[in-house]
Amino acid sequence: MPRLFSYGCQQPATLPGLFESLKALPCLGLETPVVYIEKARDAEVSSCRLGGLRDFFNRMKMENGRLIPDFDLPFPITMRNIPVNKDSWRPYAEALKRRCAEFVKADRRA
DSSP states (O other): OOEEEEETTSSOEEEEEESOHHHHHHHHHTTOOOEEEEEGGGHHHHHHHHGGGGGGSEEEEEETTEEEESSOOOSSOBTTBOOOOOSTTHHHHHHHHHHHHHHHHHHHHO
């Protein structure tokens, strides 16, 4: 039976909770619900390092062993009540698709 929530993709889960943006970004593209987890002491470093990328995710901070949501969280989280991903990443994905298609067309003409 699939787990509802899993930290760091240790096991398959309906709602992965990830500490690494490189693992969380594909979840957005595949439209898999995902929560990005920041350790409270790393939040400032993460915001600098990740820039606007962190705004694409529903985020939670881990502070003293507790998860504190940084978004409107539908309580309780169950298999039928899973947070929906933000849509803020979609315009960037569409722009990237267009640029890739243009590059491939230009390469074929050369």
